[in-house]
Amino acid sequence: MKLNILFLTLLDFNNLEESNIYTDLLKEFVKNKHNISIISPSEKRKQKKSHLIRINENCEILKLRIGNITKTNFFEKGISTILLEQKFIKGINEYFGDQKFDLVIYSTPPVTFASVVKYIKKRDKCKTYLLLKDIFPQNAVDLSIIRSKGIVYNFFRSKEKNLYRVSDYIGTMSKANSLYLEKHNSFTNNQVIEVNPNSIKIESLNDTENENKKIRNQLRITDEVTLLLYGGNLGKPQGIYFLLDLILEIEKHEEFFFVIIGSGTEFSKIENFLRDNNITKTKLYSYLPKKQYEMFEKAADIGLIFLDKRFTIPNIPSRLLGYMKFKKPVLAATDGNTDLKDILDEGGFGLWSEHGDIQGIIQNVYKLTNKRYREKLGINGYNYLKEKFDVEISYSIIMKHFSRGDDNVQR
Structure with a gap:
């Protein structure tokens, strides 16, 4: 089955040539003839307007201009983070307004994509898949960066809960990751929580x-x-x-x-x-x-x-x-x-x-x-x-949900 997929990320890339856990997964979907639309933002300091890059007939990347969220002061990072969802929704409407997606894939960090995912899920009646790579804000509490139960914690904890609630499927990095998620988030009962580990494309090694x-x-x-x-x-x-x-x-x-x-x-x-x-x-x-x-x-x-x-x-x-x-x-x-x-x-x-x-x-x-x-x-x-940890395994874990009749994608 061919899917129309929207992938949301904060990683800044212009193509799929470099190998990492996200680009390798995207390449696997492209290899299997799915249509992939990617939003990969570009921070304001680069002084580039939003624009679309056509990779091939099955893949395109929207370079969405956002505020500075790295290598900047706390205040600017906070404002830029708060405005992220608004900018992503605007970018979807402007560049992908005439497309209907079957699946939205996104990862943590950040936890601030909930409104974006909820918007596209309601608009297109599509499925949603979270690749859980980071559990925030608890990790910041562990390292004494923010105070447990404080204003900042409560704000981001609310965002985290909303992201879990809007996710139909949550792929975790390991068994312990899944158990932690279930123990501390009882509201995830309606979600499918499964191990979908970090994975890469494995190629033969040259003599070194x-x-x-x-x-x-x-x-x-x-x-x-x-x-x-x-x-x-x-x-x-x-x-x-x-x-x-x-x-x-x-x-x-x-x-x-x-x-x-x-x-x-x-x-x-x-x-x-x-x-x-x-x-x-x-x-x-x-x-x-x-x-x-x-x-x-x-x-x-x-x-x-x-x-x-x-x-x-x-x-x-x-x-x-x-x-x-x-x-x-x-x-x-x-x-x-x-x-x-x-x-x-x-x-x-x-x-x-x-x-x-x-x-x-x-x-x-x-x-x-x-x-x-x-x-x-x-x-x-x-x-x-x-x-x-072969990327083909991660791809299969996601795609099994669209071959067993537990989805609403039009065949």
């Missing part, structure tokens, strides 16, 4: 020996040194204070080298820490183009995941998939509420310790200095990726 040598020469390390990589967001959710402790510990060991690649609110804190402590065995990079970053992923011996130990909500970082794709064992230091530890154990592709346990993570690093052990875990991870 020369690239690996190039990276090690760039870092001035030998083949005998165990290269650790952390790639991704560098913000409060990662609990950067523990990352700094790890940097100090690694500095004591000649056989380790640490590369950190990412951006976020804590980047300058890490940069200053490296300078002030004369760190020589950790290299920090800001944003790198996808191909450059993947060269480091290929060259690394171990991929690291961090989540602050204060989290009460189960998170599964999407960065995990890149490590698995390049057959790297995963070393995770997280809170005890995420079931990432269970996933690592089930797939046999990584080691876990609690975030904050410096001796625990160092012991695990030492275990992974064994090259044969690393290779075994890396292969396990790649096989588990193909079995559980």
Whole structure:
């Protein structure tokens, strides 16, 4: 069955060429001949008017001009966030007013799409599917960014509840994610809640020996040194204070080298820490183009995941998939509420310790200095990726609702 699908996101992209959990899913729908309309906003600072990009006969992207919501002050971000729904509805009417959608797909963040989804659901009598990638505002409460039961919390909690209520289907990242959602939101009884994990398109790997040598020469390390990589967001959710402790510990060991690649609110804190402590065995990079970053992923011996130990909500970082794709064992230091530890154990592709346990993570690093052990875990991870996190699986999970007679799409 061919569907007309509207995809809502805050990610800024102009095509589907780059691989991530959203573009890979969209490409899967395009491959299966569905018609895809995407709203991918462009912030005001770019000074571009709203315009439509035609990707091919089955796919188009509306670059919708919105206010600044990143890299700006709290006041401007707040106003821009409040106006998001109004701008999205206006964009839908102006550019997609003559289209009738069968399905709307959207993700968190943000939680402020409820009115947009409700509007298009009522207009087109369509189905709605939420890809739950973030549970806000509770995650902000966990990290003491906002106060529980305060004005800000109550405002966004109301938005969150409305988003769940308007969603026919909610795809979560893991079993623990689903259980948390059901426990704390009794009003979701009428929704279908199912695990629909982060997923990517899995492609064959090229020979990378020369690239690996190039990276090690760039870092001035030998083949005998165990290269650790952390790639991704560098913000409060990662609990950067523990990352700094790890940097100090690694500095004591000649056989380790640490590369950190990412951006976020804590980047300058890490940069200053490296300078002030004369760190020589950790290299920090800001944003790198996808191909450059993947060269480091290929060259690394171990991929690291961090989540602050204060989290009460189960998170599964999407960065995990890149490590698995390049057959790297995963070393995770997280809170005890995420079931990432269970996933690592089930797939046999990584080691876990609690975030904050410096001796625990160092012991695990030492275990992974064994090259044969690393290779075994890396292969396990790649096989588990193909079995559980291939984008074709996510696509099938969504589409099963439109092949069993439990939808209202015209055939």
